[in-house]
Amino acid sequence: MSESSSGTAASAPAAAGGANKTAADARFLRIENLVKEFDSVVAVDKVSIDIRKGEIFALLGSSGCGKSTLLRMLAGFETPTSGRILLDGRDIAQIPPYERPINMMFQSYALFPHLSVWDNVAFGLRRAGLPKDQVADQVEKMLGLVQLKQFAKRKPHQLSGGQQQRVALARSLAKRPQLLLLDEPLGALDKKLRERTQLELVGIIESVGVTCVMVTHDQEEAMTMASRIAIMSEGRILQIGAPAEIYETPNCRFVADFIGNVNLFKGKVVEDAADHVIVDTPECRHYVGHGITGTEGMEVSVAIRPEKIRITRERPGGAHDGFNCVEAEVADLAYLGSYTIYHLKLATGLLVKASIASVERLPDWQPTWGDKVFASWDEYAMVVLTQ
Amino acid sequence: MNKLLARLMPNNPGRAVVIGVPYLWLVLFFLLPFLIVLKISVSEMNVGQPPFKPLTEMVDNFLNIRVYLGNFISLFDVANDDLYARTYLSSLKYAAWTTIFCLVIGFPFAYFMARARPTIRPALLMLVMMPFWTSFLLRVYAWKAILTTNGVFNQILIGLGIIGEPLHMLHTPFSLMIGMVYVYLPFMILPLYANLVKLDGRLLEAAADLGATPWQRFWLVTVPLSKSGIIAGSMLVFIPCVGEFVIPELLGGPETLMIGRVLWDELFSNNDWPRAAAVAVVTILLIIVPLAIFNKYQAESQGERT
Numbered sequence: 001m002s003e004s005s006s007g008t009a010a011s012a013p014a015a016a017g018g019a020n021k022t023a024a025d026a027r028f029l030r031i032e033n034l035v036k037e038f039d040s041v042v043a044v045d046k047v048s049i050d051i052r053k054g055e056i057f058a059l060l061g062s063s064g065c066g067k068s069t070l071l072r073m074l075a076g077f078e079t080p081t082s083g084r085i086l087l088d089g090r091d092i093a094q095i096p097p098y099e100r101p102i103n104m105m106f107q108s109y110a111l112f113p114h115l116s117v118w119d120n121v122a123f124g125l126r127r128a129g130l131p132k133d134q135v136a137d138q139v140e141k142m143l144g145l146v147q148l149k150q151f152a153k154r155k156p157h158q159l160s161g162g163q164q165q166r167v168a169l170a171r172s173l174a175k176r177p178q179l180l181l182l183d184e185p186l187g188a189l190d191k192k193l194r195e196r197t198q199l200e201l202v203g204i205i206e207s208v209g210v211t212c213v214m215v216t217h218d219q220e221e222a223m224t225m226a227s228r229i230a231i232m233s234e235g236r237i238l239q240i241g242a243p244a245e246i247y248e249t250p251n252c253r254f255v256a257d258f259i260g261n262v263n264l265f266k267g268k269v270v271e272d273a274a275d276h277v278i279v280d281t282p283e284c285r286h287y288v289g290h291g292i293t294g295t296e297g298m299e300v301s302v303a304i305r306p307e308k309i310r311i312t313r314e315r316p317g318g319a320h321d322g323f324n325c326v327e328a329e330v331a332d333l334a335y336l337g338s339y340t341i342y343h344l345k346l347a348t349g350l351l352v353k354a355s356i357a358s359v360e361r362l363p364d365w366q367p368t369w370g371d372k373v374f375a376s377w378d379e380y381a382m383v384v385l386t387q
Numbered sequence: 388m389n390k391l392l393a394r395l396m397p398n399n400p401g402r403a404v405v406i407g408v409p410y411l412w413l414v415l416f417f418l419l420p421f422l423i424v425l426k427i428s429v430s431e432m433n434v435g436q437p438p439f440k441p442l443t444e445m446v447d448n449f450l451n452i453r454v455y456l457g458n459f460i461s462l463f464d465v466a467n468d469d470l471y472a473r474t475y476l477s478s479l480k481y482a483a484w485t486t487i488f489c490l491v492i493g494f495p496f497a498y499f500m501a502r503a504r505p506t507i508r509p510a511l512l513m514l515v516m517m518p519f520w521t522s523f524l525l526r527v528y529a530w531k532a533i534l535t536t537n538g539v540f541n542q543i544l545i546g547l548g549i550i551g552e553p554l555h556m557l558h559t560p561f562s563l564m565i566g567m568v569y570v571y572l573p574f575m576i577l578p579l580y581a582n583l584v585k586l587d588g589r590l591l592e593a594a595a596d597l598g599a600t601p602w603q604r605f606w607l608v609t610v611p612l613s614k615s616g617i618i619a620g621s622m623l624v625f626i627p628c629v630g631e632f633v634i635p636e637l638l639g640g641p642e643t644l645m646i647g648r649v650l651w652d653e654l655f656s657n658n659d660w661p662r663a664a665a666v667a668v669v670t671i672l673l674i675i676v677p678l679a680i681f682n683k684y685q686a687e688s689q690g691e692r693t
């Protein structure tokens with residue numbers, strides 16, 4: 001990707017300069033070394049992210065990690081302690097919230113209780129001084145988009161949670177913002193409705209084509225909705241990547257642990273080659289089929305996802321006999337329909353989780369409580385974490 | 388009636404007692420006295436004891452009920468004597484101005500109290516209620532000392548060289564308004580504060596996010612959402628102001644006609660109980676109208692919240 005670009009490239013016609021345009025699009029929203037301190041608490045700590053034009057970007061992290069604070073700085077409700085925010089090449093730090101081309105959908109919607117659905121959606125358009133007929137057109141369009149036309153006259157408290165959520169979405173999209181911010185967009189909905197709404201929301205956002213930054217602490221929601229995810233912890237960004245990238249190649253123990261389930265084996269690197277490493281842990285020797293940036297003798301963790309573990313009755317043979325295999329006892333199991341989770345107790349006392357998909361309806365053999373089994377995995381199933 | 392009974396007497400007798408006590412209180416100390424006043428207001432004046440004539444009379448085995456409307460008619464007989472009409476209007480006028488001034492002064496007050504750090508809010512609330520710790524009469528007298536011709540206020544102004552001659556302030560509409568606004572301000576601030584403190588800050592942020600300037604946010608979000616507080620505060624100020632007696636008596640002058648003083652004069656100077664009662668009844672009716680509107684609004688906004 002070309003780094004040479006000019007700030008005006010994004011507004012130039014598409015044919016004018018393909019490379020420049022894509023470069024500018026790739027950092028449509030640029031967050032540079034953003035810091036926010038509250039008294040002594042550092043809520044956001046040197047965060048830098050580039051967000052592409054038109055993508056849905058998710059900030060994912062546990063409660064109190066600074067997601068909302070970061071989002072509120074984008075909206076203009078908090079002033080950064082230091083750092084810059086560039087939207088389409090323009091520094092927006094000094095622009096008050098009511099002049100930013102950015103709209104936000106609030107965590108609990110913050111719909112105006114004294115205004116009807118129609119007036120809620122029209123609120124922003126009226127402030128922009130649009131003529132009456134244009135306001136009406138745009139409101140009708142937005143209500144159509146979220147399928148709430150028949151509720152236009154109702155007050156927010158006369159709507160269900162899901163309907164309120166859609167009013168909030170319509171209201172934040174009505175002014176055609178350059179950037180849409182969603183703070184826990186589905187946090188107030190129950191689980192079933194949430195799953196249905198996730199894809200619906202993505203559909204609406206993509207049909208409008210707006211760039212979107214969302215905040216969530218629900219990893220499933222982030223993975224379903226976002227094209228890229230940033231994992232946050234204690235105000236810092238730990239990793240940015242596509243959902244699959246973050247799941248399959250987490251770059252540190254926190255991310256591995258935070259996204260999905262993971263088994264961690266702590267040990268030392270005993271052999272460090274270009275195409276493989278061997279890690280010794282008290283439980284077993286690991287043959288890892290890729291190189292790492294590290295040295296022999298280094299303390300590392302080997303991470304293995306539960307679904308990548310096989311359970312067999314006999315010790316499996318194969319290319320790397322003696323590696324990547326442990327003897328274990330089934331301590332517990334939970335049948336969850338599409339898969340079964342096994343808790344395997346190793347000789348060292350470590351508990352390993354394995355999930356086995358229910359591929360066959362009535363398999364020949366199923367491990368059960370107290371069974372002595374072998375758990376094994378292949379050389380590409382592991383990620384070596386150095387942090 | 389059955390419905391009312393059913394409501395008052397649910398299956399739970401304890402509940403009936405709890406609900407019944409305030410009803411009993413209201414009937415005993417408000418409805419009954421009001422009915423007595425109403426009765427006196429339609430009697431004829433009597434020189435002697437009691438100072439009004441009975442309503443019923445037995446004449447030749449006829450029970451005569453004599454409802455005398457002369458007291459009311461004379462109140463509105465503008466052609467003959469427009470004192471009462473003028474006084475009512477001027478009472479309403481002063482009450483309305485007091486309400487407006489209290490609202491204009493009290494709203495920012497309540498707003499900043501509600502926006503203050505939660506830790507200092509109780510202290511601010513205490514400051515607003517502090518005047519209640521001193522006798523009401525003393526405080527109004529204190530204003531007399533401040534506003535009188537060689538009082539504190541004039542001396543300060545002369546001392547600063549702003550004026551040469553002392554101003555005549557006491558017993559003018561000015562001193563009356565000062566006293567009324569001063570006394571009734573807390574009654575405006577407290578309901579407004581209670582309302583504004585509940586205002587969801589995220590609604591203001593949402594308005595800002597949608598392009599509303601601070602001024603627009605105030606008029607389009609804060610004011611509509613504090614409507615019930617504004618109404619409650621205004622009622623608490625307006626209603627007692629209409630019938631206020633002590634402040635106009637001490638701080639008002641000959642031009643500041645207020646119905647409370649007229650009532651006092653009728654009762655104690657002219658000893659005309661029926662007319663005083665009629666004045667009181669009309670005053671109550673004047674106040675009941677805004678109160679009914681307020682109740683209706685309250686009921687509506689209650690329904691909105693559920």
Ligand SMILES: Nc1ncnc2c1ncn2[C@@H]1O[C@H](COP(=O)(O)OP(=O)(O)OP(=O)(O)O)[C@@H](O)[C@H]1O
Nearest residue numbers: 038041043061062063064065066067068069070217
């Ligand atoms: N106005 C404030 N004053 C002081 N500290 C604050 C303020 N706002 C946030 N913080 C602190 O900053 C940190 C991050 O808060 P933030 O609201 O961004 O978390 P979050 O990631 O959105 O959490 P959640 O998922 O619970 O919403 C927290 O430790 C919080 O206590």
Ligand SMILES: [Mg+2]
Nearest residue numbers: 067068069107
């Ligand atoms: Mg939050």
